[in-house]
Amino acid sequence: MELEERRSGCPLYHCKASGAFAFATSCIILFLNCSWLLSTSPPHQPDLLSLAATTSRAVDHVDPNAPTDDVHPSSIGNCDLSQGEWVADTGPLLYTSNTCRFINQSRQNCVQNGRPDSGYLHWRWKPFECELPPFNPTFFLDLMRGKKLALIGDSLARNHLESLLCTLAQVEDPISVSLDFDRFNDFMWHFPSHNFTFRNFWSPFLVNYTKENDLFKLFLNIPDVAWAEQLAEYDIAVVSTGYWYFRKILFHVDDTVLGANPEAGLNVTTMEAPAAIRIALANVLKHMIQGYKGIIMLRTVTVDHFDSGNWMNGGSCKRSKPFSHQDGGIPRVPWMSREICKVQIEEYQKAMAYAKDISKLKLLNVTYSAFLRPDGHPGPYRMIR
Numbered sequence: 001m002e003l004e005e006r007r008s009g010c011p012l013y014h015c016k017a018s019g020a021f022a023f024a025t026s027c028i029i030l031f032l033n034c035s036w037l038l039s040t041s042p043p044h045q046p047d048l049l050s051l052a053a054t055t056s057r058a059v060d061h062v063d064p065n066a067p068t069d070d071v072h073p074s075s076i077g078n079c080d081l082s083q084g085e086w087v088a089d090t091g092p093l094l095y096t097s098n099t100c101r102f103i104n105q106s107r108q109n110c111v112q113n114g115r116p117d118s119g120y121l122h123w124r125w126k127p128f129e130c131e132l133p134p135f136n137p138t139f140f141l142d143l144m145r146g147k148k149l150a151l152i153g154d155s156l157a158r159n160h161l162e163s164l165l166c167t168l169a170q171v172e173d174p175i176s177v178s179l180d181f182d183r184f185n186d187f188m189w190h191f192p193s194h195n196f197t198f199r200n201f202w203s204p205f206l207v208n209y210t211k212e213n214d215l216f217k218l219f220l221n222i223p224d225v226a227w228a229e230q231l232a233e234y235d236i237a238v239v240s241t242g243y244w245y246f247r248k249i250l251f252h253v254d255d256t257v258l259g260a261n262p263e264a265g266l267n268v269t270t271m272e273a274p275a276a277i278r279i280a281l282a283n284v285l286k287h288m289i290q291g292y293k294g295i296i297m298l299r300t301v302t303v304d305h306f307d308s309g310n311w312m313n314g315g316s317c318k319r320s321k322p323f324s325h326q327d328g329g330i331p332r333v334p335w336m337s338r339e340i341c342k343v344q345i346e347e348y349q350k351a352m353a354y355a356k357d358i359s360k361l362k363l364l365n366v367t368y369s370a371f372l373r374p375d376g377h378p379g380p381y382r383m384i385r
Contacts (some may be wrong), residue, residue, distance in 0.1 A: 079130035082365045086322040086372055089124040094135065100166035107382055108162075115381040123322060125369055137171045141194045149198035152206065152227045153240035156302060158185055160238070161200040165189055186226075201227035204244035207280045215264060216249045220279040223287045235294045238364070239284065242301035242340060245273035253279070274339045278347060285351040289361065298348050299364040301340045303333065303371040323372045333371050341367040 097109045105112060125132065151157040165174065168191065177188040177197070188199035201224075208222040231237060248264040250257065251271050259269035261276070281298075288296050323330045333341075348363045355361050370376075 079127055081127045081130075081132070082368055083129070084125055084127035084369070085324065086123040086369075087126045088122055090122055091124070093121065094137070095166040095170055100169060102162060102165050102169065108378070110378050110381040113378075113381040115378075119321060120373075120375040123373075135167065137168045141168060141171055141191060141196060144196045145194045147196055147235045148233060149196075150227065150231070150234040150237045151198070151200040151240075152203050152237060153200075153299075154202075154204035154242070154244050155185070156242075157238070157240055158187070158200050158202070161187060161189075161198065164198070201230075203227050204241065205280065206239060206241045206284045214248055216247055217252060218249055218276070218280070219252050219254070220258070220276060221253045221283045223284050228287065231288065231292055231294075236297065237288070237292070237294060238297040238299060239288075240299040240301075241277065241280070243304065245276055249276070251276050251279075273336070274343045277340060278343045281344060281347040282350065285347060285361075286354075289351055289355050293360075295360050295362065297362040297364050298344060300344045300367045301337055302366060303337045321375055323374065330372065333368065337367060337371065341365070 097103055097105075097111060103109055111118070151161050168174065172191050172193055174189040174191050177190050177199075179186055179188060185202035186200060188197065190197045203224040203226050205216075205218055206224055208219040208224050210217045227237075246261065246263055248261070250260045250264060250266065250268070252258065257268060258276075258279075259271035260266040261273060262270055285296070285298070321327065345363065345365070348361070352358050352361055
């Protein structure tokens with residue numbers, strides 16, 4: 001996703017908690033809800049302390065026939081933050097490709113790589129019912145003093161880390177921490193003056209897996225040891241998964257084969273991605289709730305915007321503006337994205353039902369707001385042209 005420039009505001013999903021650390025959690029949600037996109041700060045800032053103290057408005061029932069934009073248990077008080085639109089804004093950027101040394105210049109600098117337009121930089125998320133505060137990196141670091149944050153998932157989780165890194169680096173220069181083992185796409189950074197550490201765990205399925213040639217074997221009942229064995233060290237864990245479930249996969253529970261996805265082309269029972277994600281997520285959340293004392297955030301799936309194909313067969317992302325009612329209407333969220341989002345919300349609700357402390361479990365629903373930004377992908381400009 002786009003990383004070369006980042007604006008100062010984005011959708012905020014509340015946290016039911018109290019105190020400075022609780023509000024720091026709210027700030028994390030504020031940032032992560034659209035860190036893969038490019039938004040701007042709102043024209044005025046509401047009372048941040050009142051935002052920190054608000055409580056959740058949960059969804060009691062998920063209509064399986066409802067579009068994703070009708071399934072949003074995200075709110076601050078009476079404001080549903082996942083219902084809104086992207087509006088034009090020319091406010092200052094939190095960072096640019098010139099002010100963040102952590103941007104991969106060959107793979108993440110869209111302007112350098114030839115992207116001719118810049119309009120995608122000048123938008124902010126505007127809920128229909130309220131205004132949103134800007135993300136304040138100085139305040140965030142102060143509130144996260146002495147804490148550790150983990151982002152667990154695929155490349156989007158890594159993008160979240162990279163964008164947050166660029167933002168916080170405008171306040172303090174972080175130190176890269178060497179890990180004890182060499183694992184693809186794992187990074188850790190430390191801000192010494194605040195004693196704040198955050199890292200990502202590369203875990204695209206959230207559960208254990210092996211790979212033989214181009215076929216993945218997933219064990220849906222076993223949380224990925226890549227993060228599960230170290231989870232207790234972290235105060236906040238943001239978990240996400242989605243599109244890696246469309247690779248060629250054979251699904252297991254222990255030694256029992258449940259089936260394979262259509263992409264695998266195997267002569268076994270067909271299991272679509274939403275069904276597999278449901279089993280995996282149920283086991284992951286159960287594991288985390290039972291043994292983890294920190295705060296868990298589940299981020300819903302984002303939406304791809306390929307034209308003329310997909311990731312594997314030549315699809316491209318060439319749009320330059322958000323979807324809007326002013327430009328001919330907003331299309332329906334794709335069925336598969338809606339179905340995965342619905343599954344994630346339902347598993348979150350089930351976990352809330354048996355969690356001993358529901359204040360420790362948060363849902364970050366970005367599916368609809370992400371869907372509205374087909375221009376937010378690097379597309380053909382992820383590499384030098």
